[in-house]
Structures are given as structure tokens and as C-alpha cells.
Amino acid sequence: xxxxxxxxxxxxxxxxxxxxxxxxxxxxxxxxxxxxxxxxxxxxxxxxxxxxxxxxxxxxxxxxxxxxxxxxxxxxxxxxxxxxxxxxxxxxxxxxxxxxxxxxxxxxxxxxxxxxxxxxxxxxxxxxxxxxxxxxxxxxxxxxxx
Ligand code: DQA
Numbered sequence: 001x002x003x004x005x006x007x008x009x010x011x012x013x014x015x016x017x018x019x020x021x022x023x024x025x026x027x028x029x030x031x032x033x034x035x036x037x038x039x040x041x042x043x044x045x046x047x048x049x050x051x052x053x054x055x056x057x058x059x060x061x062x063x064x065x066x067x068x069x070x071x072x073x074x075x076x077x078x079x080x081x082x083x084x085x086x087x088x089x090x091x092x093x094x095x096x097x098x099x100x101x102x103x104x105x106x107x108x109x110x111x112x113x114x115x116x117x118x119x120x121x122x123x124x125x126x127x128x129x130x131x132x133x134x135x136x137x138x139x140x141x142x143x144x145x146x
Pocket of ligand 1: 074075078098103110
């Protein structure tokens with residue numbers, strides 16, 4: 001089974017972007033680790049990052065029939081995008097929402113997620129390790145879903 005790891009806006013700057021909030025690991029490192037974590041969980045991982053809402057929506061549409069599920073860090077679109085939420089609801093693929101930071105411990109505008117109601121679950125606050133937790137959760141879900 002293959003899964004998509006989809007990262008949204010500004011996550012291409014990981015490593016140098018507010019390292020006190022998001023850590024010093026680069027996106028390239030995170031993506032390489034996701035491939036390894038996927039292998040350990042028996043999943044082929046494809047990684048995509050985009051700063052563009054429409055490109056992310058296209059990636060979600062394209063995942064249908066190609067991937068078993070999605071690990072999604074939608075960045076700030078988490079808090080703003082009904083369109084991303086609708087895309088997830090439309091493809092009916094299991095989605096695990098990930099945030100490096102604990103969005104619930106930050107500014108109020110980060111507390112609400114448009115993604116959460118259409119996600120299997122949310123992992124926030126564990127840095128890059130959150131992607132590993134998300135991949136493991138998705139692998140277990142896909143196993144039990146057959
Ligand atoms: C983020 C949290 C969002 O609030 C923020 O806009 C991001 C990154 C995280 O991974 O912690 O871009 O999704």
C-alpha cells in the first residue's frame with residue numbers, strides 16, 4: 001500500500017523558519033524520514049509539498065485510486081480552508097492531520113481546524129516525530145480496514 005504525505009504552505013522553509021517553534025529539521029530531512037518510517041510500517045510513501053491551496057486540492061484528488069490514505073500538514077490552511085476540507089470529504093480517503101507544534105497551546109486562531117472533522121485524528125506538538133506517529137496510525141487503520 002502507498003500513502004501520500006502532503007505538506008502545505010511555508011513548510012518548505014522548515015529548518016530555518018522559526019526554529020524555536022518548528023525545530024531545525026529541514027523538509028528534506030522530514031520527507032526522507034517519512035519514507036523510512038513508511039517502510040518500517042510496510043507502506044510506500046510519496047511526499048508532496050505546495051504553497052498553493054489549489055495544488056494541494058489537486059494532490060488530494062489525484063491521491064484517490066493511487067494511495068490508501070494521506071498524512072496531511074496543511075499549515076495555515078488548516079485554519080482557513082473549507083476547500084481543503086471539502087476535497088478530503090470528496091475523496092473519502094483516510095487522513096491523519098499532523099502539526100509540528102501544539103496548535104492548541106498557541107494563538108487562538110490556530111485552535112480551530114477545518115481538517116479535524118474530516119480526519120481520522122490529529123497529532124500535534126511532537127515535532128517531526130508526529131509524522132512517524134501519523135504513519136503508524138494510518139498503517140494500523142489500513143490494516144484493519146483490509
Ligand atoms: C503548523 C501549525 C500552523 O498553525 C502553522 O500555520 C503552520 C505549521 C504546524 O505544523 O505546527 O504553518 O501546521
